[in-house]
Every structure is written in structure tokens, then in C-alpha cells.
Amino acid sequence: MTVTTLKIMTRFIHLATLIGLVSCGRLVTECGGAPLNIERLQAIQSTQFQSNSKAALVTPNPLDASGNVYLQALDSVVGSFTGAYFLPGLMNSNRLENNFLKIRISSISDSLDSLATPNSSGEFSFPISDIRYGQAMAYHSLSAIDSYVEALGFQTDKTRPLYVMVKAEGSTSNPAEVNAFYNHNIFESGPREIRIFGETQHSAWQDRDIYWHEFGHYVLESVTGSRGVDLAGDLGASFTEGSAIHECFADYGTESLSGRGYIGRWLARNFEGYAPGQPLRVAYDQSDEFQNFRSVVNFDPTGKNLDRYRLGEWCSRVLWDIRTQLVSENQEEGRYYADRTILAAASLLKRNTSISDLKEALLYADQELNCGIHSRSISAAFTSRGFPEEVSNLSKPLSFQGTVVGTNQSPTEDLRAFSVQFVLRNSNSQTARNVRIAIEAPNGGFSPYVAEQAYGDLGPGKTITVGGTGALPLDYSVIGLVSKTVNLRGIKVLIRIKIENGPESVNEVIL
Amino acid sequence: MRNSTARHLLLIVLILGALVFFREEKSNLPFKELRELEAKIKWKSQPTETQMTTDYNLKTSFENDLSEKAISSANQFILNNPKLFSIQKHHQLAVKTSSNPLGTHVSYQVYQDGFAILGMNIDLIVNRVGLVRLVSNQYRPIDRIKVDQANWLTVPEIFQDQTIKFKLSSERSEEEKDNVAIWISPNSSQPELVYVVSVVDTQQKQKVPGQALFSVITGQLIARHFPRSEFNEKPL
Ligand SMILES: [Zn+2]
Numbered sequence: 250m251t252v253t254t255l256k257i258m259t260r261f262i263h264l265a266t267l268i269g270l271v272s273c274g275r276l277v278t279e280c281g282g283a284p285l286n287i288e289r290l291q292a293i294q295s296t297q298f299q300s301n302s303k304a305a306l307v308t309p310n311p312l313d314a315s316g317n318v319y320l321q322a323l324d325s326v327v328g329s330f331t332g333a334y335f336l337p338g339l340m341n342s343n344r345l346e347n348n349f350l351k352i353r354i355s356s357i358s359d360s361l362d363s364l365a366t367p368n369s370s371g372e373f374s375f376p377i378s379d380i381r382y383g384q385a386m387a388y389h390s391l392s393a394i395d396s397y398v399e400a401l402g403f404q405t406d407k408t409r410p411l412y413v414m415v416k417a418e419g420s421t422s423n424p425a426e427v428n429a430f431y432n433h434n435i436f437e438s439g440p441r442e443i444r445i446f447g448e449t450q451h452s453a454w455q456d457r458d459i460y461w462h463e464f465g466h467y468v469l470e471s472v473t474g475s476r477g478v479d480l481a482g483d484l485g486a487s488f489t490e491g492s493a494i495h496e497c498f499a500d501y502g503t504e505s506l507s508g509r510g511y512i513g514r515w516l517a518r519n520f521e522g523y524a525p526g527q528p529l530r531v532a533y534d535q536s537d538e539f540q541n542f543r544s545v546v547n548f549d550p551t552g553k554n555l556d557r558y559r560l561g562e563w564c565s566r567v568l569w570d571i572r573t574q575l576v577s578e579n580q581e582e583g584r585y586y587a588d589r590t591i592l593a594a595a596s597l598l599k600r601n602t603s604i605s606d607l608k609e610a611l612l613y614a615d616q617e618l619n620c621g622i623h624s625r626s627i628s629a630a631f632t633s634r635g636f637p638e639e640v641s642n643l644s645k646p647l648s649f650q651g652t653v654v655g656t657n658q659s660p661t662e663d664l665r666a667f668s669v670q671f672v673l674r675n676s677n678s679q680t681a682r683n684v685r686i687a688i689e690a691p692n693g694g695f696s697p698y699v700a701e702q703a704y705g706d707l708g709p710g711k712t713i714t715v716g717g718t719g720a721l722p723l724d725y726s727v728i729g730l731v732s733k734t735v736n737l738r739g740i741k742v743l744i745r746i747k748i749e750n751g752p753e754s755v756n757e758v759i760l
Numbered sequence: 761m762r763n764s765t766a767r768h769l770l771l772i773v774l775i776l777g778a779l780v781f782f783r784e785e786k787s788n789l790p791f792k793e794l795r796e797l798e799a800k801i802k803w804k805s806q807p808t809e810t811q812m813t814t815d816y817n818l819k820t821s822f823e824n825d826l827s828e829k830a831i832s833s834a835n836q837f838i839l840n841n842p843k844l845f846s847i848q849k850h851h852q853l854a855v856k857t858s859s860n861p862l863g864t865h866v867s868y869q870v871y872q873d874g875f876a877i878l879g880m881n882i883d884l885i886v887n888r889v890g891l892v893r894l895v896s897n898q899y900r901p902i903d904r905i906k907v908d909q910a911n912w913l914t915v916p917e918i919f920q921d922q923t924i925k926f927k928l929s930s931e932r933s934e935e936e937k938d939n940v941a942i943w944i945s946p947n948s949s950q951p952e953l954v955y956v957v958s959v960v961d962t963q964q965k966q967k968v969p970g971q972a973l974f975s976v977i978t979g980q981l982i983a984r985h986f987p988r989s990e991f992n993e994k995p996l
Pocket residue numbers: 462463466495496499988990
């Protein structure tokens with residue numbers, strides 16, 4: 250065999266392999282295990298599959314349904330955008346619940362008589378201003394996204410029910426204050442809970458996006474076996490990369506399943522600084538600061554980057570880039586393969602995860618599911634948005650000076666709370682990546698309460714100052730709890746400094 | 761040319777087939793040997809939690825075979841790596857599985873004397889050809905903690921004395937009331953026997969229940985879990 254024949258054969262095999270991998274109208278399936286049920290995914294995505302019970306809803310919300318950015322809930326025209334939407338799997342056709350999803354109005358202990366029931370035609374049909382409309386929207390939205398996740402091949406944790414309170418009790422003195430909470434009850438007991446607050450002309454409970462976003466938090470905890478991808482945040486940290494990744498997945502799931510690439514145009518109308526019709530967050534390219542990693546992750550003395558939604562929005566754009574790549578390979582089905590790859594990556598995230606961990610997980614998931622053919626586009630999605638391909642190790646550790654100070658944050662009167670006021674300096678010529686501090690009790694004596702905090706990247710020559718005048722408040726520091734009967738002297742308190750590009754260092758602070 | 765294309769394609773298919781065949785060969789595990797190994801370690805007796813499917817219109821059956829095989833591979837991985845997982849005699853492991861396109865996730869919850877140790881899970885993934893990948897190992901060989909019930913406080917006793925900023929959540933369910941577990945903070949080496957209690961922080965603007973851990977011996981608050989809030993103002 251001549252060299253030329255060999256060359257031609259090699260080229261041919263290369264070409265044929267590529268064709269085999271991405272042609273025939275499908276993406277790679279030989280690496281991905283069971284092929285996806287595209288028909289079913291499309292049916293769920295377009296909310297068109299059959300069920301015995303239905304609800305009359307305006308989906309995803311009046312603004313997106315009508316295209317009229319000035320529309321309000323009480324405008325009479327809203328009703329004309331109503332359609333009939335499925336409510337599958339009800340245990341009892343008179344109540345919006347199944348074995349897992351339990352839709353309530355104000356509390357888990359709501360009287361069942363107060364909840365929505367269907368009309369004589371068996372349809373859950375209420376005006377959009379009626380809170381029972383919110384119940385129907387909650388059940389429809391959540392069962393749709395739950396079916397979708399399962400149709401992608403992911404078994405989720407149904408060992409505890411998910412209660413959804415569409416107008417939760419315990420609101421502030423201001424009933425118009427919009428908020429939403431996801432409570433995973435991480436300590437191995439109790440149900441999962443979504444609580445939505447606020448009654449306005451653009452109530453969050455009227456918008457499918459809010460249910461899909463909150464469900465995204467549940468899905469991430471579920472596919473990671475509740476190992477605590479943001480344990481530090483769960484235990485009270487003001488900022489962590491894990492919390493940004495939580496928001497990133499919750500947004501991406503909503504943006505991808507709806508196909509719109511943005512989230513929260515309806516509920517953004519409740520907040521200052523948003524023009525009518527402007528989404529809350531966007532996953533596709535915009536000429537704004539969320540395009541570049543540096544502008545959302547570098548520590549800023551004002552604390553503006555200690556915000557999980559800023560880094561989260563950047564992260565959702567990385568995921569959107571990966572989705573765009575898969576869609577360009579297959580217009581019809583790429584989105585489903587992208588969602589499967591991204592959710593598979595999510596399932597691998599470690600406890601207290603990070604952006605570096607996310608990148609590694611995406612590369613691994615692509616390798617396992619798509620023969621690794623997207624490794625370049627995955628890496629490019631990160632680097633083109635400013636995430637460094639490689640970071641060099643710091644020449645010397647960050648310098649730390651800290652003192653213990655009392656705080657008035659003690660949650661109970663038998664305990665004293667203390668915090669650590671500190672200055673953390675990077676005197677290297679390289680950036681310190683993902684800087685965190687943790688409080689440790691090597692010999693016991695106190696409980697690390699808010700045990701860890703994160704600060705993003707600390708540039709060369711830059712300083713983080715927490716506590717004291719002109720500095721960030723102590724909410725950004727760690728907290729320990731100690732019994733009032735215990736003498737503080739003699740208790741050992743360690744502060745561990747963690748960075749991604751260098752060894753950890755440990756400092757003792759004196760009580 | 762068309763014939764040669766077909767031949768080349770056939771060749772590629774054969775090569776791919778052979779690759780798949782040999783990869784799967786690897787996954788044939790020595791089950792007998794494994795069972796003997798497993799007998800040496802005290803696994804908790806109620807192992808696999810099965811999870812129902814919620815695919816409302818389509819019943820999916822999860823292959824029990826697959827999850828049994830995955831558990832065996834994961835058990836073997838733990839047994840083969842005693843340095844990584846120095847499981848103490850007073851600890852037991854309960855296992856549960858969940859399937860996803862990457863394979864089967866196998867997670868272990870550690871127990872002592874029937875009490876779950878919070879925050880000490882081991883998570884592995886057994887991929888579709890039987891290879892095990894460690895995803896997360898939080899196991900630490902901590903000492904046995906005393907669980908003598910004689911000197912325990914009750915939850916009402918704990919709440920009765922405290923001028924507390926927390927109050928018991930009105931939504932606490934009956935089965936939740938005496939939920940006792942062992943908590944080991946990621947940042948401490950001292951395990952604590954605790955009540956897991958649903959509480960409301962009365963100082964919050966929106967009073968959303970979370971969970972708090974109180975020592976069963978001293979009644980002191982040990983840790984608290986904060987629900988994820990979307991539109992909270994920053995502490996600044
Ligand atoms: Zn969120």
C-alpha cells in the first residue's frame with residue numbers, strides 16, 4: 250500500500266467518522282446510550298400532549314403571549330390569549346396534586362376546601378387575577394418541566410413531595426413585594442418547597458418562568474443527589490460560585506425549554522431599572538457587562554460582583570453558546586441533545602462547585618454522551634467569554650490579617666456570635682482565582698455557623714477588606730457561635746484561605 | 761467508487777462494533793467474589809430506595825438489574841480503596857441509586873446506630889460500560905458519638921427556654937417532630953447529635969421556614985439552613 254493510498258484512506262475514515270457522528274439528521278447517539286424520544290420531547294416542549302384534565306391559561310404570561318409589553322393582569326384583553334393546557338397525572342381530578350407535586354395557596358397546612366377545583370366541564374378555569382389561576386399555572390408548568398427532565402432520561406428524587414405555595418403566607422407589611430424561594434430542606438427531612446410572594450399587576454405567580462426557574466433549583470439538587478453543590482450558600486454565605494451556578498442552571502433550563510433564551514419579562518416589570526418588555530436576564534449575546542467573565546467575577550470593593558445573578562447570567566450565556574452549537578448541527582433536535590448534555594454535566598458537579606468544576610463536568614459529559622465532539626466548542630464557550638484557559642499558580646499565598654469581633658447576629662440569647670474582621674491582600678502579579686475564606690473549629694468549642702464565604706477573583710495587588718469603616722459589612726464574613734457560658738480564651742479559631750490556583754493557607758485568629 | 765464507499769463504511773461499522781464489544785467485556789464483574797467481599801463490611805440492611813417515575817403519560821420501567829449491577833460495582837470500588845474510604849466499624853452505609861444518561865448514580869448515606877450522619881455522603885457514578893467514577897467523597901473516619909437517650913432534652917424544652925429569634929414553624933408535620941441526626945460540620949471535627957427542626961426566623965422580612973439543628977444535649981443551635989431567595993436585597 251502506497252503512502253498516498255494510506256493518506257486517502259485515513260482522510261476518508263476521518264470524514265466518514267465525522268459524517269457518522271453528526272449526520273443522518275441526528276447527533277451522536279452511539280455514545281449516548283438510549284436515543285432520545287424526540288417526538289415526546291417536542292410534544293412536552295410545545296405543551297401539546299394529551300391529558301384528561303385541562304386548565305385555561307395564558308402561557309407563558311400575558312406579556313409574552315400578546316407581545317404587548319404594557320399589558321397588565323387586569324386588562325380585559327388578557328382573556329383573549331387564553332388557551333387550554335394539559336394537567337397530567339392528577340391523583341384526583343378535583344385537586345391540583347399528584348404523588349409528588351402539591352399545589353397550595355398560602356401554606357402547607359392550607360385547608361383543602363380553599364383550593365382550586367374544576368368547573369362543571371372539568372376544567373380549571375379562573376380569571377388571571379384569581380389566585381386559583383396561579384395554582385393551575387403552577388401545576389401545569391411544573392408537571393410539564395418535570396416530564397421534560399424525565400423524558401431526557403433523568404430520574405429525579407421523588408422521595409419527598411414538592412409543595413408549592415403560590416401566594417405564601419408570612420409576607421412582609423408590603424404585600425406587593427415580589428419574591429420567590431426554593432427550600433430544599435437539606436437536612437434529610439421535610440418536603441421540598443417553592444414559595445412565591447407578591448400581589449401586583451405583574452404577579453410572579455402568573456408567570457410560567459418563575460415555576461420553571463424554581464424547579465431548576467430542585468432539579469440541580471436532585472440530579473446531584475443533594476450533595477450540596479452550594480453547601481456554603483445553603484449555610485448562609487452571601488456569595489459563592491456554587492450559588493451562581495444554581496441560578497445559571499435554573500435560568501438555562503427555563504430559557505432552553507421555552508426556546509426564548511431569556512427569562513422574566515413579566516415579573517421584571519415589578520422592579521426598577523427594567524424597561525417594559527426587558528427581560529430579567531438573557532442567555533444570548535447582548536452588549537452588556539455580562540458578556541465577560543472579568544467584569545462579573547473580579548472582586549470589586551463596592552461588593553457589586555458578590556452577586557450570584559451577575560456570574561449566573563454570564564454562565565447561562567456559556568451554556569447557551571453550547572446549545573447554539575448543537576442546534577447548528579441539528580436544527581430540530583440539537584436543543585434536546587444540548588439539554589441532555591448540560592443536565593448530565595450538572596449531575597457531576599461537586600460539593601461547593603465552581604466554574605472550573607462546571608467546565609470539566611461539561612467536557613466529561615460530552616465525552617460520555619457525544620463522543621467528545623464538542624470539546625472544542627465547550628472550551629471556546631468559556632474562553633471566548635473571558636474564562637482563562639489556564640491560570641498560573643500564585644508565587645506566594647495571599648496575606649491575611651484578621652481579628653475576631655462580636656456581632657449582634659446571634660440567633661438565640663444563650664449564644665454569642667462572633668465574626669472575623671479582616672484584610673486579605675494579593676501581592677502577586679497574577680490573579681487569585683475563586684478566593685474563599687472558611688472558619689474552622691479544629692478542637693471544637695464553637696460552631697462554624699456561616700462557615701464559608703467567597704469573593705470571586707482577586708486581581709494583582711488588590712485587597713479585600715471586610716468589617717470596619719469604609720469596608721464591606723460583616724455580612725460578607727464568616728460567623729461562629731459559642732455558648733455564653735464558655736470562656737472564649739483558649740478556643741482555637743482557624744481561618745483557611747482557599748484559592749484555585751495555589752495551595753490553601755491557614756491562619757489562627759486569637760479570641 | 762460506490763462499492764468502495766460501502767466497503768469502507770462496513771469496515772468502520774465493524775471497528776466500532778468491536779470497540780463496543782471489548783468495552784462491554786470489561787464490565788462483566790466477578791459477582792461471586794464481590795458478594796464475599798461485601799460480606800466483610802457491614803452495609804446497612806435497608807438498601808435500595810426505589811423512586812417512582814413521574815413521567816405522567818409514559819410509564820418508564822427502571823431496570824433493577826442495572827441498578828443492582830451498579831451497586832455491586834460501586835461497593836467493590838469502595839472496598840478496593842480502603843485508603844480513600846476508611847469506613848469505621850461503627851459506621852454503616854445505606855445506598856440509593858438514580859439513573860441518568862451517563863449511567864447510574866450510586867450514593868451512600870452514612871449512619872451510626874441508626875442515625876443518619878448529615879453531610880457525609882459518598883457519590884459514585886457507574887457509567888454505561890460499568891466503569892466507576894468517584895464524584896464526591898465526604899466520608900471522614902470520625903469517632904463514634906454517644907447516643908444514650910437518658911439525658912436528651914425534648915424539642916419543646918429547647919424552645920420553651922429560649923428568647924429566640926426563631927420560632928417553630930407552624931407547618932411542622934407529626935413525623936418531623938423527633939427527627940434526630942448526627943451533624944458533622946464540614947469545618948469541624950466534632951460530630952453533634954441534633955434535632956432537625958423546621959423554624960421561622962422572626963427577623964426575616966418574608967417569613968420562610970428553613971431548618972435548624974439543635975443539640976439534643978445542650979439545646980444549643982448548631983447550624984441553620986437558609987432557603988434560596990430570589991430577590992433579596994444585598995446586605996450592603
Ligand atoms: Zn433562583
